[in-house]
Structures are given as C-alpha cells and as structure tokens.
Amino acid sequence: MNQAELVIDLDAYRSNLQVMRDLAPTAQQMAVVKANAYGHGMAACARTAREVGTPWLGVATPAEALELRGLGDSGRLLCWLATPGAPFVELIARDVDVTASSVAQLDEILATGAKARVHLKVDTGLNRNGAAQSHWAELFTRAAQAQAHGKLDIVGMWSHLAAADDPTHPANDIQETAFDEAIALAAEMGLQPEWIHLANSAATATRPSVHRDLVRVGIASYGINPDPLVKIDGLIPVMTARARLAHVKDVKAGDSVSYGWRWTADRATRLGLVPVGYGDGISRAASNLAQVGFAGERVSIRGTVCMDQFVIDVGNLEAQAGDWATLFGPGFSGEPTAEEWAQSLGTIGYEIVTQMAGRWTRTVKGGR
Ligand SMILES: Cc1ncc(COP(=O)(O)O)c(C=O)c1O
Incomplete structure (x- = not known):
C-alpha cells in the first residue's frame, strides 16, 4: 500500500x-x-x-x-x-x-x-x-x-x-x-x-x-487557473496529492508541536502525522498555514513542516494510522485545490504542483 x-x-x-x-x-x-x-x-x-x-x-x-x-x-x-x-x-x-x-x-x-x-x-x-x-x-x-x-x-x-x-x-x-x-x-x-x-x-x-x-x-x-484574475470554466485539476497518516495521537491543551514548538494546542485535540515534507516538495512555508482534506473536512497543518513529515489537527474527528489525508486535489471531496494552497502560501499554483517531487508514488488513472 x-x-x-x-x-x-x-x-x-x-x-x-x-x-x-x-x-x-x-x-x-x-x-x-x-x-x-x-x-x-x-x-x-x-x-x-x-x-x-x-x-x-x-x-x-x-x-x-x-x-x-x-x-x-x-x-x-x-x-x-x-x-x-x-x-x-x-x-x-x-x-x-x-x-x-x-x-x-x-x-x-x-x-x-x-x-x-x-x-x-x-x-x-x-x-x-x-x-x-x-x-x-x-x-x-x-x-x-x-x-x-x-x-x-x-x-x-x-x-x-x-x-x-x-x-x-x-x-x-x-x-x-x-x-x-x-x-x-x-x-x-x-x-x-x-x-x-x-x-x-x-x-x-x-x-x-x-x-x-x-x-x-x-x-x-x-486544471489550474493561471491566476485568480483568470478563471477558466471547466478546468479539472489533474493532480491529487495524498498520504496515509503514519501516526495519530491525542494531546492536551498546552502541548506544543514539531520543530521550534511553533504551535501550541489551546485545547485537547487529536493530531495526525502526514508522512511527506519539504523533501517531497511540501513547502516549509505551509507551516501553521495550509489546510488539507481529511474525512471530508478541512483540517489545518500545525507547527513546522519538516523534511519528511508534518502534523495536522483533526480535532475530534475519528482518525487512525493508515487513514488518507488529501493535501490537494480537484476539491470533489472537500479537499483544497493546489490553487488554494498557492493562495495560502502567497505563491502561484504553478509552483505548488511543479515542486511535487521526492518520495511520492505516482499513480496514473484514466487515459487510454
Ligand atoms: C515560452 C512559454 N510558453 C508557454 C508557456 C505556458 O505558460 P502557461 O503555463 O502559463 O500556459 C510557458 C510556461 O511558462 C513558457 O515558458
């Protein structure tokens, strides 16, 4: 898998x-x-x-x-x-x-x-x-x-x-x-x-x-608009980036997360560990900023994005190791699009998709 x-x-x-x-x-x-x-x-x-x-x-x-x-x-x-x-x-x-x-x-x-x-x-x-x-x-x-x-x-x-x-x-x-x-x-x-x-x-x-x-x-x-000023009807994002949680843990209010402790929980919550990081093209600038799709909801990245992994806050959603988190995709299941990631990070969709590299498995669907 x-x-x-x-x-x-x-x-x-x-x-x-x-x-x-x-x-x-x-x-x-x-x-x-x-x-x-x-x-x-x-x-x-x-x-x-x-x-x-x-x-x-x-x-x-x-x-x-x-x-x-x-x-x-x-x-x-x-x-x-x-x-x-x-x-x-x-x-x-x-x-x-x-x-x-x-x-x-x-x-x-x-x-x-x-x-x-x-x-x-x-x-x-x-x-x-x-x-x-x-x-x-x-x-x-x-x-x-x-x-x-x-x-x-x-x-x-x-x-x-x-x-x-x-x-x-x-x-x-x-x-x-x-x-x-x-x-x-x-x-x-x-x-x-x-x-x-x-x-x-x-x-x-x-x-x-x-x-x-x-x-x-x-x-x-x-499937990505060139700019928020140029919206082209009918485009469908081609790339979906998703990963299975490597670990799930509950933390209490006051617990801090990832390198530098740049995020501290203000309530008891559940964290999921997503096993991709800047070594795979996930910008460190997404730390504490971007969202991902999980169980049909949008959840936030908490703390610093590391080389191989980052942490999401799934709140009180059911979660276990092995569950899929969708970083971005066409948005059909509530996940953000690459364009939304770009807006969160102050960049353009081009950069989000082009920099995806590293340890991903590539799965091609459709076509002849
Ligand atoms: C010379 C040239 N033509 C066309 C394109 C395609 O541009 P776009 O991705 O904005 O359609 C590029 C990409 O930057 C380019 O360098």
Whole structure:
C-alpha cells in the first residue's frame, strides 16, 4: 500500500486540453510539458496529448526535448531555452524544432551544417530571453540570408507575454504591438514564418487577438487557473496529492508541536502525522498555514513542516494510522485545490504542483 501518492488523472488532462482548444478554435495547440509536465509526469502527459491529436509539444530545455524523443515521441516539438554548446546537432537529427533567441544562437544552429527548423524568438518586453528589439533587424537579415541559401527553414516567430495573467495590464497591448512590428519587419526581409505564436494559457483564455497560428498551453491543461484574475470554466485539476497518516495521537491543551514548538494546542485535540515534507516538495512555508482534506473536512497543518513529515489537527474527528489525508486535489471531496494552497502560501499554483517531487508514488488513472 502506498504511503504517499500523487494521483494523475489523465482524463482530466484530456478534458482540459479540449477546454483550451475550444477557447482558441482557429489556432493549433501546443501542450507545454516542460518541468516534468509541471510535476505531473512528462511521459504520461505527452503521450496523452498526442493521443488526443495535439499537434505540438513544447519544452524548455534540449534535455527535455531529447528525453521526449527517447520516449518515442515523434510529433512536432519545440524547445526554447538553450545555452551555448547545446546539443543542436542531436536536436535537429531528432527532428526537434529549435529556437534562436540571438544572432549568436542562430549561428550556432547554422554551424551544425544540418537544416534546422528554427523559430525566432523576439523579446517584446518581458526582458527575459529572446532578441531585443535593437537586434531584430540583424537577426532577421541573417535568418533570411541563411534561408535563401537553403541552410535552414525559419518556420516560426514567437514571443512571451509578461502579464497575460492580468488581462488589463498595459504590458499586453504593448507587447502585442511590438510583436506585430517584429512580424512586419521580418516580412520586409523576406521572412513569413508559418507559425506565429504568443499566447500562453491566460492569453488563450482572455485575448483572442494573440491566438495567431499556435497557442502554447501549460498550466490550464493541468486544471489550474493561471491566476485568480483568470478563471477558466471547466478546468479539472489533474493532480491529487495524498498520504496515509503514519501516526495519530491525542494531546492536551498546552502541548506544543514539531520543530521550534511553533504551535501550541489551546485545547485537547487529536493530531495526525502526514508522512511527506519539504523533501517531497511540501513547502516549509505551509507551516501553521495550509489546510488539507481529511474525512471530508478541512483540517489545518500545525507547527513546522519538516523534511519528511508534518502534523495536522483533526480535532475530534475519528482518525487512525493508515487513514488518507488529501493535501490537494480537484476539491470533489472537500479537499483544497493546489490553487488554494498557492493562495495560502502567497505563491502561484504553478509552483505548488511543479515542486511535487521526492518520495511520492505516482499513480496514473484514466487515459487510454
Ligand atoms: C515560452 C512559454 N510558453 C508557454 C508557456 C505556458 O505558460 P502557461 O503555463 O502559463 O500556459 C510557458 C510556461 O511558462 C513558457 O515558458
């Protein structure tokens, strides 16, 4: 019997992909499965996305792209975060679409001597990766020349939004305008890439003008809203994190709990010991803060979250070692969602699910 498990509901994943497809019916969909599919398991999610006909997968690193190819995935796949010396030869040989975020990176891709499918990444204001506006002309000129000589195919042009999760933020208009300027400048230089893409989950839900040819959907596919400001109807959380109590004990008023005695009972109560901790991705910031589902009720974490375990206060509920506590899930049985955990901890749902790692058993349900 599992001690602690992450249950991954692939039927929910498929359903969420469909919800997002319906929101952008004129664009193709890219399922973003980086970071082990935001903690949900890249292999199962990638396979499921392909089964429902998702034409594109997206990952950050070359290693993730090669891992997917190693798993047998053979569809369109884009990776976008590479450092100098990245394995472009292998990526191109394995039919991965690559991103050029600078002239230097384009040159590195060209130096492979292999004909790559390249997406040019332009920075439109996020000021993270991508060619700065002052370098667009140089990047496009070089790309157009290389394409004219048959050395590569510029198949995509893309950028990433800084504040799509806040639909009224001025950055959205500013970035969309800049993106259109980049597309126009590239066209002047003879580049008309087939795949223009800018939208993440939030923009897919709220900003149809940026759907273009392809939307890159990550967090919503895992059933999590990008932000409390962007609620997407019909999403079902894919991950449930649950663990069986290792120990139950009754304490009296005045007894203190866990490292540092940071919680003291003000009444006699019953405590349950949940055998997961920050070694498994449960943030220590959840100490004395987050709640979990137990016997259909919400109960509180008491005291400090430790590396392997934390304590919940089940009050006068019946409890015994071996009973399940559900940290978060879809909320169908009264347990909190990952979004609620995020709100308690002052973070985002992305972080809650992505950091789940360590000693969990993974149980995959649903799917074909
Ligand atoms: C370049 C890029 N596109 C799309 C996504 C998907 O974003 P979201 O999970 O908000 O849908 C990400 C994830 O951060 C990303 O880095």
